[in-house]
Amino acid sequence: MGSPRKKLQGLVAATLTPMTENGEINFSVIGQYVDYLVKEQGVKNVFVNGTTGEGLSLSVSERRQIAEEWVTQGRNKLDQVVIHVGALSLKESQELAQHAADIGADGIAVIAPFFFKPWNKDVLINFLREVAAAAPSLPFYYYHIPALTGVKIRAEELLDGIQDKIPTFQGLKFSDTDLLDFGQCVDQNHQRQFALLFGVDEQLLSGLVMGATGAVGSTYNYLGKKTNQLLEAFERKDFSSALSYQFCIQRFINFVIKLGFGVAQTKAIMTLVSGIPMGPPRLPLQEATREFTDSAAAKLKSLDFLPFADLKGGNLGAYS
Numbered sequence: 001m002g003s004p005r006k007k008l009q010g011l012v013a014a015t016l017t018p019m020t021e022n023g024e025i026n027f028s029v030i031g032q033y034v035d036y037l038v039k040e041q042g043v044k045n046v047f048v049n050g051t052t053g054e055g056l057s058l059s060v061s062e063r064r065q066i067a068e069e070w071v072t073q074g075r076n077k078l079d080q081v082v083i084h085v086g087a088l089s090l091k092e093s094q095e096l097a098q099h100a101a102d103i104g105a106d107g108i109a110v111i112a113p114f115f116f117k118p119w120n121k122d123v124l125i126n127f128l129r130e131v132a133a134a135a136p137s138l139p140f141y142y143y144h145i146p147a148l149t150g151v152k153i154r155a156e157e158l159l160d161g162i163q164d165k166i167p168t169f170q171g172l173k174f175s176d177t178d179l180l181d182f183g184q185c186v187d188q189n190h191q192r193q194f195a196l197l198f199g200v201d202e203q204l205l206s207g208l209v210m211g212a213t214g215a216v217g218s219t220y221n222y223l224g225k226k227t228n229q230l231l232e233a234f235e236r237k238d239f240s241s242a243l244s245y246q247f248c249i250q251r252f253i254n255f256v257i258k259l260g261f262g263v264a265q266t267k268a269i270m271t272l273v274s275g276i277p278m279g280p281p282r283l284p285l286q287e288a289t290r291e292f293t294d295s296a297a298a299k300l301k302s303l304d305f306l307p308f309a310d311l312k313g314g315n316l317g318a319y320s
Protein backbone atom coordinates (compact mmCIF):
# COMPACT_ATOMS: atom_id res chain seq x y z
CA MET A 1 0.00 0.00 0.00
CA GLY A 2 1.11 3.51 -0.59
CA SER A 3 3.44 2.41 -3.35
CA PRO A 4 2.63 3.70 -6.82
CA ARG A 5 0.24 1.33 -8.49
CA LYS A 6 0.25 0.14 -12.01
CA LYS A 7 -2.39 1.88 -14.06
CA LEU A 8 -5.43 -0.20 -14.87
CA GLN A 9 -5.28 -0.86 -18.59
CA GLY A 10 -6.35 -3.22 -21.35
CA LEU A 11 -9.40 -5.38 -20.96
CA VAL A 12 -11.25 -5.77 -17.70
CA ALA A 13 -13.89 -8.51 -17.52
CA ALA A 14 -17.03 -7.55 -15.62
CA THR A 15 -17.43 -10.86 -13.82
CA LEU A 16 -20.61 -12.89 -13.53
CA THR A 17 -21.59 -14.25 -10.15
CA PRO A 18 -21.87 -18.03 -10.45
CA MET A 19 -24.94 -19.39 -8.70
CA THR A 20 -26.31 -22.84 -7.96
CA GLU A 21 -29.73 -23.97 -9.11
CA ASN A 22 -30.93 -23.10 -5.60
CA GLY A 23 -29.84 -19.51 -5.99
CA GLU A 24 -26.82 -19.66 -3.69
CA ILE A 25 -23.43 -18.30 -4.71
CA ASN A 26 -21.29 -21.02 -6.25
CA PHE A 27 -17.90 -20.06 -4.89
CA SER A 28 -16.35 -23.34 -5.98
CA VAL A 29 -15.95 -22.36 -9.64
CA ILE A 30 -14.27 -18.96 -9.16
CA GLY A 31 -10.77 -20.45 -9.23
CA GLN A 32 -11.54 -22.11 -12.54
CA TYR A 33 -13.09 -18.87 -13.77
CA VAL A 34 -9.84 -16.97 -13.07
CA ASP A 35 -7.79 -19.53 -15.00
CA TYR A 36 -10.23 -19.44 -17.88
CA LEU A 37 -10.05 -15.66 -18.22
CA VAL A 38 -6.27 -15.59 -18.06
CA LYS A 39 -5.47 -18.62 -20.20
CA GLU A 40 -8.32 -18.79 -22.70
CA GLN A 41 -9.27 -15.13 -23.06
CA GLY A 42 -6.04 -13.30 -22.24
CA VAL A 43 -7.92 -11.10 -19.77
CA LYS A 44 -6.01 -10.25 -16.60
CA ASN A 45 -8.23 -7.71 -14.88
CA VAL A 46 -11.65 -8.15 -13.35
CA PHE A 47 -14.44 -5.89 -12.19
CA VAL A 48 -16.37 -7.76 -9.50
CA ASN A 49 -19.92 -7.27 -8.19
CA GLY A 50 -20.92 -4.75 -10.86
CA THR A 51 -23.91 -4.86 -13.20
CA THR A 52 -22.88 -8.16 -14.74
CA GLY A 53 -22.11 -9.59 -11.30
CA GLU A 54 -25.62 -8.70 -10.10
CA GLY A 55 -23.87 -6.75 -7.34
CA LEU A 56 -26.96 -4.76 -6.42
CA SER A 57 -29.01 -7.96 -6.07
CA LEU A 58 -26.62 -9.50 -3.55
CA SER A 59 -26.46 -9.15 0.21
CA VAL A 60 -23.53 -7.29 1.74
CA SER A 61 -22.28 -10.55 3.20
CA GLU A 62 -22.39 -12.24 -0.22
CA ARG A 63 -20.59 -9.30 -1.79
CA ARG A 64 -17.82 -9.51 0.79
CA GLN A 65 -17.36 -13.24 0.28
CA ILE A 66 -17.32 -12.94 -3.51
CA ALA A 67 -14.77 -10.13 -3.39
CA GLU A 68 -12.59 -12.22 -1.11
CA GLU A 69 -12.78 -15.24 -3.37
CA TRP A 70 -11.72 -13.24 -6.44
CA VAL A 71 -8.81 -11.64 -4.62
CA THR A 72 -7.67 -14.98 -3.21
CA GLN A 73 -8.05 -16.96 -6.42
CA GLY A 74 -6.61 -14.14 -8.50
CA ARG A 75 -3.42 -13.77 -6.49
CA ASN A 76 -0.33 -14.06 -8.75
CA LYS A 77 -2.63 -14.69 -11.72
CA LEU A 78 -4.61 -11.52 -12.27
CA ASP A 79 -3.12 -8.05 -12.62
CA GLN A 80 -5.94 -6.19 -10.93
CA VAL A 81 -9.12 -7.01 -9.06
CA VAL A 82 -11.45 -4.01 -8.82
CA ILE A 83 -14.45 -4.35 -6.56
CA HIS A 84 -17.66 -2.47 -7.21
CA VAL A 85 -18.86 -1.27 -3.80
CA GLY A 86 -21.72 1.01 -4.81
CA ALA A 87 -24.93 0.70 -2.78
CA LEU A 88 -27.95 2.79 -1.91
CA SER A 89 -26.82 2.94 1.70
CA LEU A 90 -23.70 5.00 2.21
CA LYS A 91 -22.91 2.87 5.28
CA GLU A 92 -23.00 -0.36 3.30
CA SER A 93 -20.88 1.16 0.58
CA GLN A 94 -18.30 2.29 3.13
CA GLU A 95 -18.28 -1.12 4.76
CA LEU A 96 -17.64 -2.75 1.39
CA ALA A 97 -14.95 -0.21 0.51
CA GLN A 98 -13.11 -0.82 3.74
CA HIS A 99 -13.48 -4.55 3.27
CA ALA A 100 -12.00 -4.30 -0.23
CA ALA A 101 -8.99 -2.52 1.24
CA ASP A 102 -8.64 -5.10 4.04
CA ILE A 103 -8.57 -8.04 1.65
CA GLY A 104 -6.04 -6.40 -0.67
CA ALA A 105 -8.17 -5.53 -3.69
CA ASP A 106 -6.57 -3.23 -6.27
CA GLY A 107 -9.32 -0.65 -6.49
CA ILE A 108 -12.94 0.17 -5.84
CA ALA A 109 -15.66 1.52 -8.08
CA VAL A 110 -18.97 3.15 -7.23
CA ILE A 111 -22.13 3.91 -9.19
CA ALA A 112 -24.36 6.85 -8.41
CA PRO A 113 -27.07 6.08 -5.83
CA PHE A 114 -30.20 5.52 -7.87
CA PHE A 115 -33.23 5.63 -5.53
CA PHE A 116 -32.76 8.98 -3.83
CA LYS A 117 -30.70 10.48 -6.63
CA PRO A 118 -28.04 13.16 -6.47
CA TRP A 119 -29.34 15.90 -8.73
CA ASN A 120 -26.15 17.82 -9.19
CA LYS A 121 -22.46 17.21 -9.41
CA ASP A 122 -21.62 18.49 -5.95
CA VAL A 123 -24.04 16.15 -4.21
CA LEU A 124 -22.80 13.19 -6.22
CA ILE A 125 -19.20 14.05 -5.39
CA ASN A 126 -20.05 14.36 -1.72
CA PHE A 127 -21.47 10.85 -1.76
CA LEU A 128 -18.53 9.39 -3.69
CA ARG A 129 -16.04 11.16 -1.45
CA GLU A 130 -17.53 9.58 1.67
CA VAL A 131 -17.17 6.13 0.15
CA ALA A 132 -13.66 6.75 -1.16
CA ALA A 133 -12.59 8.01 2.29
CA ALA A 134 -13.45 4.62 3.79
CA ALA A 135 -10.62 3.12 1.72
CA PRO A 136 -8.02 5.90 1.59
CA SER A 137 -5.31 3.61 0.22
CA LEU A 138 -7.31 2.29 -2.74
CA PRO A 139 -7.65 3.75 -6.23
CA PHE A 140 -11.21 4.96 -6.71
CA TYR A 141 -13.19 4.74 -9.95
CA TYR A 142 -16.52 6.31 -10.72
CA TYR A 143 -18.85 3.96 -12.59
CA HIS A 144 -20.91 6.06 -14.99
CA ILE A 145 -23.94 4.10 -16.22
CA PRO A 146 -26.75 6.65 -16.63
CA ALA A 147 -29.13 4.30 -18.46
CA LEU A 148 -29.34 2.08 -15.39
CA THR A 149 -28.94 4.59 -12.54
CA GLY A 150 -31.01 7.37 -14.10
CA VAL A 151 -28.33 9.78 -12.86
CA LYS A 152 -27.40 11.71 -15.94
CA ILE A 153 -24.81 14.10 -14.53
CA ARG A 154 -22.24 14.29 -17.28
CA ALA A 155 -18.95 12.52 -16.64
CA GLU A 156 -16.84 15.40 -17.97
CA GLU A 157 -18.49 17.71 -15.44
CA LEU A 158 -17.84 15.29 -12.63
CA LEU A 159 -14.19 14.89 -13.63
CA ASP A 160 -13.51 18.59 -13.57
CA GLY A 161 -11.44 19.20 -10.43
CA ILE A 162 -12.40 15.85 -8.88
CA GLN A 163 -8.97 15.03 -7.50
CA ASP A 164 -9.15 18.06 -5.23
CA LYS A 165 -12.23 16.51 -3.67
CA ILE A 166 -11.36 12.82 -3.95
CA PRO A 167 -7.58 12.39 -3.75
CA THR A 168 -7.75 8.67 -4.56
CA PHE A 169 -9.71 9.25 -7.78
CA GLN A 170 -8.05 7.16 -10.49
CA GLY A 171 -10.55 7.06 -13.30
CA LEU A 172 -13.85 6.30 -14.79
CA LYS A 173 -15.78 3.39 -16.18
CA PHE A 174 -17.85 5.02 -18.89
CA SER A 175 -20.89 2.93 -19.83
CA ASP A 176 -22.69 5.30 -22.13
CA THR A 177 -22.80 6.03 -25.84
CA ASP A 178 -22.32 9.80 -25.50
CA LEU A 179 -18.95 10.20 -27.19
CA LEU A 180 -19.02 13.97 -26.75
CA ASP A 181 -19.06 13.48 -23.00
CA PHE A 182 -16.41 10.73 -23.15
CA GLY A 183 -14.21 12.75 -25.49
CA GLN A 184 -14.32 15.69 -23.13
CA CYS A 185 -13.23 13.42 -20.28
CA VAL A 186 -10.21 12.39 -22.34
CA ASP A 187 -9.55 15.98 -23.40
CA GLN A 188 -9.26 17.23 -19.84
CA ASN A 189 -7.12 14.31 -18.71
CA HIS A 190 -3.99 16.19 -19.84
CA GLN A 191 -1.48 14.40 -17.70
CA ARG A 192 -3.04 11.07 -18.58
CA GLN A 193 -3.16 10.28 -14.91
CA PHE A 194 -6.62 8.72 -15.03
CA ALA A 195 -7.77 5.40 -16.44
CA LEU A 196 -10.68 6.17 -18.77
CA LEU A 197 -12.31 2.84 -19.35
CA PHE A 198 -14.92 2.43 -22.04
CA GLY A 199 -17.93 0.27 -21.18
CA VAL A 200 -19.92 -0.23 -24.37
CA ASP A 201 -18.32 -3.31 -25.88
CA GLU A 202 -20.07 -3.07 -29.26
CA GLN A 203 -18.62 0.44 -29.73
CA LEU A 204 -15.16 -0.11 -28.26
CA LEU A 205 -13.32 1.00 -31.40
CA SER A 206 -15.03 4.40 -31.27
CA GLY A 207 -14.04 4.64 -27.61
CA LEU A 208 -10.42 3.84 -28.52
CA VAL A 209 -10.35 6.46 -31.26
CA MET A 210 -11.68 8.94 -28.72
CA GLY A 211 -8.84 8.04 -26.34
CA ALA A 212 -10.04 5.28 -24.01
CA THR A 213 -7.17 3.82 -22.00
CA GLY A 214 -8.90 0.48 -21.49
CA ALA A 215 -12.29 -1.21 -21.39
CA VAL A 216 -14.56 -2.89 -18.87
CA GLY A 217 -17.33 -5.11 -20.14
CA SER A 218 -19.43 -8.22 -19.88
CA THR A 219 -18.49 -9.65 -23.27
CA TYR A 220 -14.78 -9.81 -22.38
CA ASN A 221 -15.66 -12.90 -20.36
CA TYR A 222 -16.07 -14.85 -23.59
CA LEU A 223 -14.99 -12.49 -26.40
CA GLY A 224 -11.83 -11.34 -24.62
CA LYS A 225 -9.50 -13.02 -27.07
CA LYS A 226 -11.25 -11.51 -30.06
CA THR A 227 -11.35 -8.09 -28.42
CA ASN A 228 -7.66 -8.31 -27.58
CA GLN A 229 -7.04 -8.80 -31.29
CA LEU A 230 -9.02 -5.62 -31.88
CA LEU A 231 -6.84 -3.79 -29.33
CA GLU A 232 -3.65 -5.12 -30.91
CA ALA A 233 -4.75 -4.10 -34.40
CA PHE A 234 -5.59 -0.62 -33.09
CA GLU A 235 -2.19 -0.34 -31.38
CA ARG A 236 -0.35 -1.13 -34.60
CA LYS A 237 -2.61 1.34 -36.44
CA ASP A 238 -4.12 -1.39 -38.57
CA PHE A 239 -7.56 0.20 -38.51
CA SER A 240 -8.94 -1.99 -41.23
CA SER A 241 -8.37 -5.12 -39.14
CA ALA A 242 -9.54 -3.35 -35.99
CA LEU A 243 -12.80 -2.54 -37.76
CA SER A 244 -13.17 -6.13 -38.96
CA TYR A 245 -12.88 -7.36 -35.39
CA GLN A 246 -15.34 -4.74 -34.17
CA PHE A 247 -17.86 -5.68 -36.85
CA CYS A 248 -17.52 -9.33 -35.98
CA ILE A 249 -18.21 -8.54 -32.32
CA GLN A 250 -21.09 -6.30 -33.35
CA ARG A 251 -22.67 -9.03 -35.43
CA PHE A 252 -22.85 -11.20 -32.38
CA ILE A 253 -24.03 -8.49 -29.95
CA ASN A 254 -26.58 -7.17 -32.44
CA PHE A 255 -27.91 -10.68 -32.92
CA VAL A 256 -28.38 -11.34 -29.20
CA ILE A 257 -29.77 -7.87 -28.47
CA LYS A 258 -32.58 -8.64 -30.90
CA LEU A 259 -33.35 -11.83 -28.95
CA GLY A 260 -33.31 -9.97 -25.63
CA PHE A 261 -29.87 -9.63 -24.05
CA GLY A 262 -28.94 -9.03 -20.44
CA VAL A 263 -27.07 -10.56 -17.53
CA ALA A 264 -29.13 -13.77 -17.54
CA GLN A 265 -28.29 -14.30 -21.20
CA THR A 266 -24.63 -13.48 -20.54
CA LYS A 267 -24.62 -16.22 -17.89
CA ALA A 268 -26.01 -18.70 -20.42
CA ILE A 269 -23.47 -17.71 -23.08
CA MET A 270 -20.55 -17.88 -20.67
CA THR A 271 -21.63 -21.32 -19.46
CA LEU A 272 -21.75 -22.46 -23.05
CA VAL A 273 -18.44 -20.97 -24.16
CA SER A 274 -16.33 -21.64 -21.07
CA GLY A 275 -17.95 -24.83 -19.82
CA ILE A 276 -18.02 -23.30 -16.34
CA PRO A 277 -21.55 -23.39 -14.92
CA MET A 278 -22.70 -19.86 -14.14
CA GLY A 279 -26.15 -20.99 -13.11
CA PRO A 280 -29.33 -18.96 -13.16
CA PRO A 281 -29.50 -15.28 -12.28
CA ARG A 282 -31.28 -14.00 -9.19
CA LEU A 283 -34.74 -12.48 -9.35
CA PRO A 284 -35.87 -10.09 -10.73
CA LEU A 285 -33.76 -11.43 -13.60
CA GLN A 286 -35.11 -14.50 -15.38
CA GLU A 287 -33.04 -17.37 -16.64
CA ALA A 288 -32.35 -17.34 -20.39
CA THR A 289 -34.53 -19.67 -22.44
CA ARG A 290 -33.24 -22.76 -24.15
CA GLU A 291 -34.19 -21.16 -27.44
CA PHE A 292 -31.97 -18.15 -26.72
CA THR A 293 -29.02 -20.33 -25.78
CA ASP A 294 -29.35 -22.50 -28.87
CA SER A 295 -29.55 -19.49 -31.20
CA ALA A 296 -26.61 -17.77 -29.52
CA ALA A 297 -24.58 -20.97 -29.77
CA ALA A 298 -25.29 -21.30 -33.48
CA LYS A 299 -24.36 -17.67 -34.07
CA LEU A 300 -21.07 -17.98 -32.19
CA LYS A 301 -20.22 -21.04 -34.14
CA SER A 302 -20.93 -19.41 -37.47
CA LEU A 303 -18.85 -16.36 -36.58
CA ASP A 304 -15.90 -18.44 -35.44
CA PHE A 305 -15.96 -20.31 -38.70
CA LEU A 306 -15.82 -17.10 -40.67
CA PRO A 307 -12.18 -16.12 -41.09
CA PHE A 308 -11.57 -12.40 -41.14
CA ALA A 309 -9.83 -12.64 -44.50
CA ASP A 310 -13.19 -13.49 -46.02
CA LEU A 311 -14.60 -10.14 -44.95
CA LYS A 312 -12.16 -8.19 -47.08
CA GLY A 313 -14.06 -8.65 -50.30
CA GLY A 314 -17.34 -7.70 -48.74
CA ASN A 315 -18.49 -4.61 -46.93
CA LEU A 316 -15.00 -3.92 -45.60
CA GLY A 317 -13.45 -3.60 -49.03
CA ALA A 318 -13.57 0.16 -48.84
CA TYR A 319 -11.38 0.20 -45.76
CA SER A 320 -8.69 -2.29 -46.75
Ligand SMILES: CC(=O)N[C@H](C=O)[C@@H](O)[C@H](O)[C@H](O)CO
Nearest residue numbers: 051175199200201202217218219
Ligand atom coordinates in the same frame (compact mmCIF):
# COMPACT_ATOMS: atom_id res chain seq x y z
C1 LIG B 1 -25.51 -2.31 -19.39
C2 LIG B 1 -24.31 -3.20 -19.29
O1 LIG B 1 -24.37 -4.26 -18.70
N1 LIG B 1 -23.22 -2.78 -19.87
C3 LIG B 1 -22.02 -3.54 -19.86
C4 LIG B 1 -20.96 -2.77 -19.17
O2 LIG B 1 -21.08 -1.65 -18.79
C5 LIG B 1 -21.52 -3.86 -21.27
O3 LIG B 1 -20.42 -4.70 -21.16
C6 LIG B 1 -22.60 -4.51 -22.10
O4 LIG B 1 -23.01 -5.69 -21.47
C7 LIG B 1 -22.11 -4.82 -23.51
O5 LIG B 1 -21.66 -3.66 -24.09
C8 LIG B 1 -23.19 -5.46 -24.36
O6 LIG B 1 -24.22 -4.56 -24.63
Ligand SMILES: CC(=O)C(=O)O
Nearest residue numbers: 014050051052217218
Ligand atom coordinates in the same frame (compact mmCIF):
# COMPACT_ATOMS: atom_id res chain seq x y z
C1 LIG C 1 -20.00 -4.07 -17.58
C2 LIG C 1 -19.68 -3.72 -16.23
O1 LIG C 1 -18.73 -3.08 -15.97
C3 LIG C 1 -20.50 -4.22 -15.19
O2 LIG C 1 -21.10 -5.24 -15.40
O3 LIG C 1 -20.56 -3.61 -14.14
